[in-house]
Amino acid sequence: MPSRLSRILQELEDDDYRVLRVIERNLSRYEYVPVEVVERQARLPPSRMLRSIRRLSDLKLIRRTLGTLIGYTLTYTGLDVLAARALMAKGVIEEFGDVIGAGKESDVYLAVAPGGRRVVVKFHREGKAPFHRIRRTRSFAAGMTRRSLILWAKLLGEREFKVLVELHSRGARVPEPIAWNRHAVVQGYVEGAVELYRQPPLGEEEAIRVLRQILETVRIAFQDVGVVHGDLSEYNVLVVYRDGGVDAVVIDWxxxxxxxxxxxxELLKRDVYYIVRFFRSKYGVRVDEGEALAYVRGERGEPPP
Ligand SMILES: Nc1ncnc2c1ncn2[C@@H]1O[C@H](COP(=O)(O)OP(=O)(O)OP(=O)(O)O)[C@@H](O)[C@H]1O
Ligand SMILES: [Mg+2]
Incomplete structure (x- = not known):
C-alpha cells in the first residue's frame, strides 16, 4: 500500500508546488503569509490559485490563520512534500515507500533511489531539546512559532547530514549519508537491522563485539570529529546480522x-554509561565504566573488556 506521502506526491500538480514554495519562501517574513502576497508571487489566475489553495488545505499541507486577515502557513506535511519533491527532482529519490519509524522527533521512510537501491529518508520534526542546552518542555514548544519550528527542523536536517559525512568518512559505524534537503536526510538503509532495545539474541562474544564497535564509534566521534552523540542509548543503536556475523550501527546524531x-x-559520560549499563544488565557483559570512558577519550588504546 502506498504511503500517504507518495499518494500526495502523485496527486499534486505544478500549481500546488508553486503555491507551497511561495508560502515557504515568505515564512522568513510572515508567520502567516497574506493571501495577497501568495497571489502576487504565485502569478496564477485567481481560479487556479483558489483551486490549489483548496487542495493544499484539504490535504493539510497548509493551514489558514484564524485571524481576520487571510493568510497561510505550511504544516510539517507541507514541508515534507517540498523536500520530497526536491529530492525527486534532483534524482536522489525515485519513489517513497512505507514509514518504518514514526515518533515525536521524526518520520522515517523507506525509499527507492536510482538503480533500485533502498534508502531511508528521515524527516525531522521540531522537538529534541535544543542540543540539550534547553530542556524540552511544553511551554518551550508552545512558545515556538510555526516559522521557528520549521527553521529548527531544517537546521536539524543540515546538522545530521553534515555530522554523518564527517563520521562516515572517518570510519565510524553510522548510516551512509546520501543527501539532504530542508529537514530531510537521506541515508543508506541498514538492511536487516534490529534496534538494540529489542534485545536481539547475541552470544557472549557477539555482545562484546557489538559493545566494542559502539565504543569505537563514540571514540572516533570524540577524538577525530570532535563531537559527542548526546542521546546514545539502546534506542539509537541498530544491530545487523550479516555474513554470519553481527555489527553495530549508531544512528540519530x-x-x-x-x-x-x-x-x-557530562554527556559523553552519560552516553558511555547508558550503553555499558545496558550490556551489563541484558547481556551480562562486565565492563568498567571508567575504563570505557578512558578508551573513548583516548587515554587507553584498546576498548574493554
Ligand atoms: N539508516 C537506517 N536504516 C534502517 N533503519 C533506520 C535508519 N535510520 C532510522 N531507522 C529506523 O527509524 C527509527 C527512528 O530513527 P532515529 O532514531 O534516527 O529517529 P528519531 O529522531 O529517534 O525518531 P523517533 O522519534 O521516531 O524515534 C530507528 O529506530 C530505526 O528503526
Ligand atoms: Mg532515535
Missing part, C-alpha cells in the same frame, strides 16, 4: 554537541 562545549564531558 542531530543533537550532537561539540567536544569543546561545557556539557560535552
Amino acid at each position: 542531530p543533537q550532537y554537541v561539540y567536544a569543546s562545549e561545557p556539557h560535552a564531558e
Whole structure:
C-alpha cells in the first residue's frame, strides 16, 4: 500500500508546488503569509490559485490563520512534500515507500533511489531539546512559532547530514549519508537491522563485539570529529546480522554537541554509561565504566573488556 506521502506526491500538480514554495519562501517574513502576497508571487489566475489553495488545505499541507486577515502557513506535511519533491527532482529519490519509524522527533521512510537501491529518508520534526542546552518542555514548544519550528527542523536536517559525512568518512559505524534537503536526510538503509532495545539474541562474544564497535564509534566521534552523540542509548543503536556475523550501527546524531562545549564531558559520560549499563544488565557483559570512558577519550588504546 502506498504511503500517504507518495499518494500526495502523485496527486499534486505544478500549481500546488508553486503555491507551497511561495508560502515557504515568505515564512522568513510572515508567520502567516497574506493571501495577497501568495497571489502576487504565485502569478496564477485567481481560479487556479483558489483551486490549489483548496487542495493544499484539504490535504493539510497548509493551514489558514484564524485571524481576520487571510493568510497561510505550511504544516510539517507541507514541508515534507517540498523536500520530497526536491529530492525527486534532483534524482536522489525515485519513489517513497512505507514509514518504518514514526515518533515525536521524526518520520522515517523507506525509499527507492536510482538503480533500485533502498534508502531511508528521515524527516525531522521540531522537538529534541535544543542540543540539550534547553530542556524540552511544553511551554518551550508552545512558545515556538510555526516559522521557528520549521527553521529548527531544517537546521536539524543540515546538522545530521553534515555530522554523518564527517563520521562516515572517518570510519565510524553510522548510516551512509546520501543527501539532504530542508529537514530531510537521506541515508543508506541498514538492511536487516534490529534496534538494540529489542534485545536481539547475541552470544557472549557477539555482545562484546557489538559493545566494542559502539565504543569505537563514540571514540572516533570524540577524538577525530570532535563531537559527542548526546542521546546514545539502546534506542539509537541498530544491530545487523550479516555474513554470519553481527555489527553495530549508531544512528540519530542531530543533537550532537561539540567536544569543546561545557556539557560535552557530562554527556559523553552519560552516553558511555547508558550503553555499558545496558550490556551489563541484558547481556551480562562486565565492563568498567571508567575504563570505557578512558578508551573513548583516548587515554587507553584498546576498548574493554
Ligand atoms: N539508516 C537506517 N536504516 C534502517 N533503519 C533506520 C535508519 N535510520 C532510522 N531507522 C529506523 O527509524 C527509527 C527512528 O530513527 P532515529 O532514531 O534516527 O529517529 P528519531 O529522531 O529517534 O525518531 P523517533 O522519534 O521516531 O524515534 C530507528 O529506530 C530505526 O528503526
Ligand atoms: Mg532515535
